[in-house]
Amino acid sequence: ENIRLRIASGHPAVNTYVNLMQTFFVPEVTKRVAERTQHKIEFVEGYGGSMVKTADTLEGVQTGIIDIGGYCFCFEPSNLPLHGFQVMLPFGTMSPERSVKLARNVYNKVPYMSQVFEDKFNQKLLGLISDNGYNLGTTFDWNTISDLKGRKLAGAGLNLKWLEYAGAVPVQSALPEAYTAMQTGVYFGWIMFPSAWVNFKLNEVAKYYTQIGFGAITWHGLTINKNRFNRLPKEVQDIIVEVGREYEAKTGTVNEEGYPKQIEQLKTLGVTVKSVPDAVKLEWANSLKGWPQEKATELDKQGLPATLVLKTALEEAEKLGHKWPLRYEIK
Amino acid sequence: MQNPTDLLILIGALLALVFSGIHIAVALGLCSMLGLFLMTGDIHGMISFASSTAYEALRDYVFAVIPLFMLMGEFLAKCGAARDLFTLVNRSMNRIKGRLGVATVLANALFAFVTGVSIAAAAAFSKIAYPEMRRHGYERKFALGCIAGSACLGMLIPPSVLMIVWGVLTELSIGKLFIAGIIPGILVVLLYVGYIAWVAYRQPHRVGEGFKPQPVQALSADGQSVDVPEADLRAILWSTIGIVALIVIVLGGIWFGFFTPTEGAGVGATLALVLAISRGMRLKEMMEAVVSVGRTSAPLLLLLVTAQLYSRVLSMTGVTGMAQDFFSQSGMSPYVVLLMMVLVWFVLGMLIDSISIILLTVPVFAPVAAAMGFDPIAFAILGILAIETGLLTPPFGILAFTVRASIPNEPGLKTGEIFLGSVPYWIVLLIAIVTIAVFPALATWLPNLALANP
Amino acid sequence: MEMLRRLNDRVTKILLVLAALLAFLLCFLVVADVIGRGAFNSPVKGTTEIVSLSIVVICFLQAGFAIRSGGMLNVDMFVLMGSPRVQSVMACIAALAGLVFFGVICYGSWDGAMHAWTSNEFEGEGALRVPVWPARFIVVLGTFMASISYLLMLLQNIGLAIQGKPPATFSTTH
Ligand code: NA
Ligand code: NA
Numbered sequence: 001e002n003i004r005l006r007i008a009s010g011h012p013a014v015n016t017y018v019n020l021m022q023t024f025f026v027p028e029v030t031k032r033v034a035e036r037t038q039h040k041i042e043f044v045e046g047y048g049g050s051m052v053k054t055a056d057t058l059e060g061v062q063t064g065i066i067d068i069g070g071y072c073f074c075f076e077p078s079n080l081p082l083h084g085f086q087v088m089l090p091f092g093t094m095s096p097e098r099s100v101k102l103a104r105n106v107y108n109k110v111p112y113m114s115q116v117f118e119d120k121f122n123q124k125l126l127g128l129i130s131d132n133g134y135n136l137g138t139t140f141d142w143n144t145i146s147d148l149k150g151r152k153l154a155g156a157g158l159n160l161k162w163l164e165y166a167g168a169v170p171v172q173s174a175l176p177e178a179y180t181a182m183q184t185g186v187y188f189g190w191i192m193f194p195s196a197w198v199n200f201k202l203n204e205v206a207k208y209y210t211q212i213g214f215g216a217i218t219w220h221g222l223t224i225n226k227n228r229f230n231r232l233p234k235e236v237q238d239i240i241v242e243v244g245r246e247y248e249a250k251t252g253t254v255n256e257e258g259y260p261k262q263i264e265q266l267k268t269l270g271v272t273v274k275s276v277p278d279a280v281k282l283e284w285a286n287s288l289k290g291w292p293q294e295k296a297t298e299l300d301k302q303g304l305p306a307t308l309v310l311k312t313a314l315e316e317a318e319k320l321g322h323k324w325p326l327r328y329e330i331k
Numbered sequence: 332m333q334n335p336t337d338l339l340i341l342i343g344a345l346l347a348l349v350f351s352g353i354h355i356a357v358a359l360g361l362c363s364m365l366g367l368f369l370m371t372g373d374i375h376g377m378i379s380f381a382s383s384t385a386y387e388a389l390r391d392y393v394f395a396v397i398p399l400f401m402l403m404g405e406f407l408a409k410c411g412a413a414r415d416l417f418t419l420v421n422r423s424m425n426r427i428k429g430r431l432g433v434a435t436v437l438a439n440a441l442f443a444f445v446t447g448v449s450i451a452a453a454a455a456f457s458k459i460a461y462p463e464m465r466r467h468g469y470e471r472k473f474a475l476g477c478i479a480g481s482a483c484l485g486m487l488i489p490p491s492v493l494m495i496v497w498g499v500l501t502e503l504s505i506g507k508l509f510i511a512g513i514i515p516g517i518l519v520v521l522l523y524v525g526y527i528a529w530v531a532y533r534q535p536h537r538v539g540e541g542f543k544p545q546p547v548q549a550l551s552a553d554g555q556s557v558d559v560p561e562a563d564l565r566a567i568l569w570s571t572i573g574i575v576a577l578i579v580i581v582l583g584g585i586w587f588g589f590f591t592p593t594e595g596a597g598v599g600a601t602l603a604l605v606l607a608i609s610r611g612m613r614l615k616e617m618m619e620a621v622v623s624v625g626r627t628s629a630p631l632l633l634l635l636v637t638a639q640l641y642s643r644v645l646s647m648t649g650v651t652g653m654a655q656d657f658f659s660q661s662g663m664s665p666y667v668v669l670l671m672m673v674l675v676w677f678v679l680g681m682l683i684d685s686i687s688i689i690l691l692t693v694p695v696f697a698p699v700a701a702a703m704g705f706d707p708i709a710f711a712i713l714g715i716l717a718i719e720t721g722l723l724t725p726p727f728g729i730l731a732f733t734v735r736a737s738i739p740n741e742p743g744l745k746t747g748e749i750f751l752g753s754v755p756y757w758i759v760l761l762i763a764i765v766t767i768a769v770f771p772a773l774a775t776w777l778p779n780l781a782l783a784n785p
Numbered sequence: 786m787e788m789l790r791r792l793n794d795r796v797t798k799i800l801l802v803l804a805a806l807l808a809f810l811l812c813f814l815v816v817a818d819v820i821g822r823g824a825f826n827s828p829v830k831g832t833t834e835i836v837s838l839s840i841v842v843i844c845f846l847q848a849g850f851a852i853r854s855g856g857m858l859n860v861d862m863f864v865l866m867g868s869p870r871v872q873s874v875m876a877c878i879a880a881l882a883g884l885v886f887f888g889v890i891c892y893g894s895w896d897g898a899m900h901a902w903t904s905n906e907f908e909g910e911g912a913l914r915v916p917v918w919p920a921r922f923i924v925v926l927g928t929f930m931a932s933i934s935y936l937l938m939l940l941q942n943i944g945l946a947i948q949g950k951p952p953a954t955f956s957t958t959h
Contacts, residue, residue: 006370006647013694044649050690051646056387063376063383065367066647078906152822169822172833177392177591180495186591186822201504352864353879354857360886382893386841386924392833394840398808399815590819593836597815604812625805629847630856636844725860732858739856746858 001039007068008046010054014199017129017220017251018047021070025247032239061123064225073219074157082304084219085313087158088295091285092215093322096255100130103218105316112305122226126244129220129251132193132259139188139206145283152187159191165287175200182206194262203269211275285326292328337648341366359637366644388639392593398628399596403603404455405620410607419571429531429538432477435460436523439481443488453482453730457737470537476752479730483719488516493715496689501697507778511708514773522759573606627736658699665703672696673717680721688718709771720760723753790937797849797930804846811839834915841920845927852934869951876942876952883935891928898922
């Protein structure tokens with residue numbers, strides 16, 4: 001059987017996870033299917049929004065317009081409000097490898113997390129995707145939280161809360177706008193990981209990168225349309241699931257390996273990269289102390305297992321060796 | 332090879348529907364639905380995706396520049412301030428023939444530093460420059476071509492949405508791309524002015540030579556009712572200063588640090604309103620201006636929706652993979668490959684919008700071009716120039732349609748006439764493409780100079 | 786029939802004016818945001834979300850009028866070669882195509898709009914949550930009015946085609 005699958009993402013292949021879809025998932029599935037089965041698989045790839053935009057990838061997979069999609073749960077604040085749970089626990093692990101393992105453990109312990117894709121959105125979660133660790137890049141130098149008071153800083157979606165609590169003025173933005181916005185002073189910093197700082201050339205306009213360590217967040221996923229998946233031959237299904245899990249692990253390792261390299265790259269590009277004392281971290285975490293509970297209560301009310309998820313995530317992080325600067329309490 | 336039948340059906344069906352007179356937005360939409368159905372065989376999925384694209388396609392901050400810059404132009408047109416600007420240029424450049432044409436090009440070049448899209452410029456200058464050129468006896472085709480042609484500058488001179496999208500896709504520095512566009516932009520401006528000067532010299536009747544300007548009252552085509560006696564140079568001078576100040580504020584605000592293009596458009600429209608009210612615009616005219624923007628922006632926005640839908644469906648046919656195979660396996664010389672790419676851009680430029688073309692082709696073309704030894708910055712500028720030509724070519728030259736839609740009351744005006752008038756400007760863009768291909772340093776010199784030592 | 790047409794013209798015109806006013810108000814929102822951010826360090830929360838959603842609203846509110854007033858762009862060079870009757874027949878086909886397209890979009894947008902309403906779907910996070918159901922329902926309304934406009938165009942041109950007359954061209958000078 002000759003199988004054609006459309007695979008897409010709203011993000012361009014500049015993003016690590018999309019790049020891995022292109023250079024790992026697609027060729028690996030193609031190769032294994034050719035080697036181990038009588039079938040032949042052909043992918044039609046569409047990245048950078050050429051088939052689906054970031055905000056309608058979930059729907060694209062749901063309706064079967066595309067077969068496989070990679071997307072950020074941050075664009076589904078109504079549909080998947082709980083799936084950004086690591087954002088609700090700032091200053092988590094900065095290791096992408098651990099972040100994605102942690103997320104997997106939570107998904108295993110709370111079946112709702114995977115099941116909701118199949119029950120509500122007609123798709124099957126193939127793999128979770130870790131991002132690099134979030135830090136704060138700015139156009140100005142800063143040392144204490146009070147230096148950030150009243151400053152306009154950008155974020156996307158849920159992580160805007162981190163800024164709000166620190167007393168900064170949060171500005172909602174999207175990565176492609178970041179360059180001009182910081183060049184022209186629409187805002188003066190971004191909560192962003194180093195790879196994006198390099199890939200989107202933000203080093204040209206914002207020369208300070210502070211490793212505050214908000215944490216590496218796993219809140220993207222790779223999913224496949226359920227009907228299409230069920231129609232595939234069993235051995236092809238198995239290969240897709242298998243490569244999906246390897247892809248998931250790879251988002252962790254590739255980001256993990258990339259991080260120090262990208263920090264080095266930032267330095268050679270003339271960016272002042274620095275770390276902050278633990279006291280600053282603690283102060284910031286303290287300002288956010290009540291927020292995890294607030295989110296848990298809010299989402300529990302919507303009938304979601306939020307308390308369970310957040311509690312599990314806190315514990316799993318500790319099991320993986322993470323030490324919270326401040327142990328959030330969820331009741 | 333992917334599945335070329337889907338692709339051929341999609342393009343064939345589109346051309347058939349369009350040439351049978353079906354509204355272009357509808358034709359694009361129906362063909363997309365057909366394509367979705369062919370690929371998925373699922374009517375429900377097709378309907379659902381088409382509908383969600385209808386909602387998603389425009390849901391972006393950047394699209395607000397279209398009505399906002401239209402409002403700015405409309406307010407300026409309604410209060411007659413634009414007319415004053417042109418009158419002033421006409422007088423101060425007394426010995427230059429074709430000065431209104433030159434002024435249109437130069438004003439567009441200035442405007443281009445404010446806007447990242449070309450459509451808004453075409454709409455604004457259709458309101459501002461067209462009535463003036465007509466009043467001064469310019470040939471209709473020449474005037475229309477001049478406006479459509481010079482509106483192209485909007486996406487060539489920074490800031491430009493095309494450069495931003497290109498930079499993100501190819502990991503090129505957006506700042507470098509911006510700077511790289513300046514010299515080619517000036518080159519195109521000079522060539523445009525050169526062409527107008529040539530026409531003024533060889534065919535002076537086309538630029539209203541020997542024509543006595545009609546009194547302002549005779550000008551009803553644009554519904555302008557505010558009467559400024561031409562003799563009142565003082566008032567004209569003041570309003571011109573107002574416009575220049577407005578452009579400097581909007582331009583400077585975007586360029587040096589206060590707002591995004593969309594915000595610049597909002598600020599510009601508000602300032603234009605203030606300027607217009609201070610020049611005596613009444614509530615009735617204000618409403619007319621606002622409603623007229625509604626009338627002209629709707630067809631364009633609808634076209635943008637279905638064009639995006641079509642481009643998504645096109646990319647689902649796997650056209651990208653096909654092209655990559657084709658170029659890498661052909662063994663052609665670099666210049667032949669470049670020629671092929673430019674031809675593809677021309678053809679796509681006739682069919683879909685510029686951003687979609689970049690999304691579709693650049694991920695394929697840029698690596699191929701880099702592998703063949705082209706400088707990526709020069710290639711980007713060349714590509715943007717080539718994609719820009721599509722704005723002027725039938726059947727879907729969006730700038731020609733914008734000009735047409737912005738001049739609703741001109742009797743017997745066909746879009747074809749605008750296309751014909753744009754031909755010289757299209758040729759100029761072609762010359763610029765060849766020039767950049769031969770002298771890539773025109774694009775790369777300035778960014779290397781500026782950003783070598785940050 | 787004539788009454789229906791006049792009613793449609795009336796409604797589409799009202800929607801056009803509403804959309805135009807919304808575009809006009811966006812100017813002030815954007816300016817307030819710029820001034821608030823620049824001078825007082827407090828941007829107007831949710832401006833990005835409101836502007837993005839408004840542009841969808843503006844587009845679809847105006848759709849009906851764009852169609853009725855003949856503002857929709859098309860290529861008529863080949864159609865004009867035919868006899869008046871052929872032209873009218875082609876105009877019927879064009880109107881039918883428009884009816885089908887916008888009808889399908891209208892039908893398909895309903896579920897999304899209802900979902901946005903019942904699940905209280907919103908845009909933006911943290912700073913301000915802007916509900917999306919108004920924009921979603923306006924897509925339904927706008928495409929409905931567009932369908933009606935095409936339907937009226939179809940009925941009118943069927944009559945003209947039978948009589949062998951050229952198609953009705955809608956003046957853009959409303
Ligand atoms: Na520009
Ligand atoms: Na075109």
